[in-house]
Amino acid sequence: MRIQVIGGGIAGASIAYHLLKEGHEVTVYDREDQGQATCVSAGIISPWVSQRRNKVWYQLVRLGAAYYPEFIQELESLTGERTGHRKSGAILFFKDEEVLPKAFKRITDKQAEAPEMGELTYLTKDQQQAKFPMLTTEFPSLYLSGASMVNGKQLRDVLQVAVEKLGGEWNQVSSPPEPSADLTIYCAGAWGNEYQQNIPVSHQKAQLLHFTIESDDTFPVVMGLKTHYIVSFGNGRFALGTTHEDTTSFDVSPTKEAQEELMKLAEMYFPGQELKELSMAVGLRPYTPNFLPIVEQISDSLFVVNGLGSSGLTAGPLLGKEISHWVSGKETQLDLSKFTWKEGDGDR
Template sequence: MARKVAVIGGGIIGATAAFYLSFLDSNHQLAITLFDDGTGQATKAASGIISPWLSKRRNKRWYALAKDGAAFYSKLVADAQLGSDAYQQTGTIVTRRAKDALEALYQEAQIKVAHTPAMQAVQMLSSQEVAQRLPFLTNPPAGIFVKGGAKIDGAVFIDHLLSRAQQNGVTLKRQRVTFDARGAIETTDGPELFENVIVATGTWMKGTLEPLNYLVKVRPQKGQLIDLTVSEHQRAGLPVLMPESLSDMIPFDGGKLVVGATHENDGGFDLQATSAAEATLLGNAKTFAKRLSANQITGVRVGTRAYTDDFAPFFGHLPNNPNILLGGGLGSSGLTTGPIIGYLLAKSIVDHQLGDWQRYTKSVSQYVI
């Protein structure tokens, strides 16, 4: 009889986990159900950047996870047969305001690229060279081009993964669920017991685990992005601009430009777009592209990220219950770190063996008590 496995949450961790549970289950020994209602999901609201190597963050576990997460994408894209509308490796341009800081960063980049194959190559670009690569800019900064950097359309990415998972036999139920006191999942059809469960409900994890008397130490952070039309004739394959202390600018094929995202710690679970955030994001973009105007904005997307006190993701099994696995606290690096977490959790269920993940994360008991 097939072993029943549930994935709660269809964001970047949950969707990847559901896909790999079905992909790795070559003997069809698992009956996999994914529960998700999609409300406030950070991934679907996001357009993200896969380029962690020159981050200012100095958390060694986070960097190991982000570095391996970026490298993992080549496997995921091949396994799930993802198209360029979901994932596109066009390179990233990272800037620093001060010339000496940019030169120091370039020295760091040269050291890292020597032992980080996923970076592929790095190149110092003058402001004129940046303008050649991003022609819609009117005031381009100098920067460092990282060839291996990539960009993702979060909503398309999730839809593709879930579609592949369903083709492999995963059952998708569009509903929000929680546990009851005995560990069964409360569904609209009544309580249901599963032999293994992956919980990846982001900042809603508190409510998911509350019936089991666990306290999850995550907090919500609101994030908003704006979509603009730059030019119907904009050439394809433009790189991402990651300016220091300002909003990222992510150009997509077809003349679409995404700017963001905000980091609103007081925004909580509010999913309403605000004119203040729209003005801030447009103002940040106009620092480098002064011809942009509000009438080019085609939409605002809003999501809620989950953050931990030390800004680090966590994953592993629920304290005292190895059959319930967790992954969360991704913060703003979720599109980089989420897929590899989903893969590792899925693989541990398929292999009947928990992995040694100490190089990537502290114990779950640091975040769930």
């Protein structure tokens, strides 16, 4: 088939890559909008620690995490490029000692069907400090060995290289063309409503603080209190996030309030450390009315994929593979009919 993919974030790039592997003729059109969520995100691949109870979502991200090693190895072998993915392990913070045994049981109960999560262990303060010396030891913590991270922009850029190596086209455009292929797939993220009105898409403004601390090492990712996270990129570079601000604006200017909030968190998590080279990154994270990714065939020639939200970098590669199999008439691991949307749907 001749297929147009509109949008070059993690969803569009992954779909294009996998469709090309299935032998289709694929052209990607991307505006490179400022604030594209994929290019701002520092993805933590650790879905097993989530407390979200939605079974459809959890199956997607669990299988997405399981697919990652194969996906990354294949992608890096094809392109000769590094994706910014590494198995980092994760330090998990909790507010007090009382919740620690419950959290330990909740997470380890998932181990049987997700052995790739690795081993979950209790950390003493000394053990935590050995893994991440600059980090606060104020909070009780666990360590999950199988967690990993990926640099969203780096991964997207390598996917673009792979698309072109496989014979696809990747076009930066100010406005995508009218549908003219056998199939057009809209993966426009926060800007999805510009191109189709069938699936309403909303977005959040997510702001992250980037900074450096003098160090030559890399460290585990940190899943802090509430929704805080810290990612180590190596060479003393860190990102801390993220804010969650519902908005209808496409302004990606950082706000003073968000910077102040994130600075306070940085000072809490890195007490006594000198933070240098401070900067803010802002992304627009798309979501849909049922807070699940939407995979919707609008007509024989039109498909919509959107709403990957904060788990886009975990789910995107697998979702691309599954959609390519569905388009090609192959069996899928996921029941994609569970990712359609009907008016009135809630969080399923």
